[in-house]
């Protein structure tokens with residue numbers, strides 16, 4: 001059984017009276033447990049839309065989305081929030097850390113909304129900060145961290161709730177190539193430990209490190225190559 | 228399923244407020260001033276009201292006071308027509324009729340007041356001689372500090388004995404012991420048998436009289452020595468007044484009996500006195516208490532309205548700043564939503580911030596208000612000292628302020644309410660944001 005299945009998924013944005021954007025036109029995709037997939041395609045082709053739907057940040061216009069055996073296509077807002085908090089790990093291009101919180105506090109945010117006790121949260125965030133090599137910088141605020149360090153914090157945050165799937169939308173887009181490589185090495189490491197990862201990227205070299213590349217154009221999957 | 232613990236939400240709210248401490252302090256100023264104003268105003272009103280209540284109670288809440296009044300038109304007639312004796316006021320017959328008509332009236336005290344000059348050696352003083360009976364003390368809380376009060380035997384023997392009011396005693400006997408001394412009241416000599424504790428000037432009493440500048444003598448002695456005619460030489464021109472009784476006090480067992488009894492007394496007096504020249508007056512201290520209560524509520528309503536306006540302004544201020552804060556933190560809201568925060572988590576996050584702000588502002592406001600309530604009488608006393616104004620009425624009314632638990636609870640619950648009311652809309656706006664759009668917000 002697939003970990004995540006997208007069946008004839010479409011997403012249409014109604015902009016005005018007769019302006020309609022068909023961002024996705026019928027996506028079919030299966031993601032197996034432990035798979036490391038790259039989604040590639042030109043800008044505006046619908047990559048982020050796919051990731052948002054897979055991350056339960058949005059609901060499809062039509063089609064089904066089965067995550068961990070559960071059909072989440074029609075869940076309400078509160079239930080979707082619950083799914084995001086428990087089963088999804090997000091990593092963004094622009095890091096998206098909360099500026100007034102320290103690195104450790106940022107890592108703990110998903111646990112906060114699950115009602116995990118402070119002491120347990122702190123233990124878990126320290127453990128992860130250690131693992132991603134943040135060391136003493138863990139008590140600093142995002143502003144005081146380098147881009148690479150910030151993205152490490154975001155990765156730790158994506159791992160903190162032990163998610164079914166980690167979704168990364170152009171995670172190296174804001175980093176210099178050396179730092180980008182370090183982050184990608186972290187992804188390789190996660191994959192080798194059995195994590196299920198989906199990464200949106202423009203970089204063919206990144207694509208070659210994964211188990212497969214899904215190519216998207218104009219709201220359709222045009223190919224699904226296995227490496 | 229699992230909702231956030233309130234302590235966690237509270238901690239988050241406080242942490243967020245501490246990100247901009249200056250802004251947070253400015254935001255709660257409106258609430259602070261509003262609450263401070265309401266606490267101080269209510270304390271002043273309560274203080275004045277208590278003071279006046281005490282004065283009314285000094286007259287006795289279960290008492291009815293029937294007072295003689297000089298009819299207005301005959302007063303002008305008498306000043307123009309010298310030597311014409313003016314007959315007016317209450318009579319012993321009135322007292323008797325009242326006593327026999329009202330059941331449960333425990334004491335009826337006839338009293339007479341005669342203005343005379345009091346003398347001791349070379350010291351002279353204009354005073355009022357108050358002819359009364361031993362049981363007068365049962366009606367009014369009178370305290371004897373030296374010697375004794377009038378006894379039934381004094382009345383029977385029509386003895387020339389007198390009990391002095393506190394200030395009169397001090398004026399006539401600044402250095403000596405008054406007890407046993409003989410003083411002159413008008414044409415007659417009286418032996419001082421007692422001195423009273425200060426009763427205070429009865430500004431709430433009949434005609435604002437001074438109870439301490441009085442010489443009390445047996446009623447029988449008063450009738451015999453002074454007759455029923457009073458010759459008053461104090462105004463330059465001579466005028467004669469004939470008045471049997473100046474005042475009758477009817478003491479009842481309970482407050483419920485007061486109003487029916489007052490109606491009976493009014494009926495009796497209307498029947499037996501000339502309706503064209505109303506020379507009597509029925510005073511019910513209990514009515515004054517009610518009037519006082521109404522006046523007090525008027526002030527309370529006024530104070531609370533002013534406070535409500537400043538709380539409203541404070542609330543709008545909080546709401547504006549919260550709306551700005553929600554816009555400023557759009558990205559943060561998106562992040563939190565993406566990481567599992569439900570709409571109601573976002574609502575409580577922002578609501579907690581406004582409630583913490585307004586409650587803290589309210590609490591500080593209560594504190595400052597209590598300090599003000601405590602400081603106002605002190606400051607006024609200092610000002611009075613510097614300006615050498617004695618304890619005049621206006622100032623003495625502010626000489627006490629009382630902070631009631633009710634006022635504090637009202638102020639605090641109002642500020643919590645303002646916090647919730649001003650936070651609901653910004654919190655709703657925050658919660659309704661689309662997570663994806665919020666995440667893209669720059």
Ligand SMILES: Nc1ncnc2c1ncn2[C@@H]1O[C@H](COP(=O)(O)OP(=O)(O)O)[C@@H](O)[C@H]1O
Nearest residue numbers: 013021022023042043044045046047048049050
């Ligand atoms: N909220 C939205 N409202 C309207 N159109 C949108 C919205 N989000 C995305 N789109 C449109 O959907 C298409 C796919 O966008 P996106 O998935 O962000 O592309 P990519 O990530 O591949 O660059 C684009 O044409 C974009 O303009």
Ligand SMILES: [Mg+2]
Nearest residue numbers: 047048049169
């Ligand atoms: Mg994109």
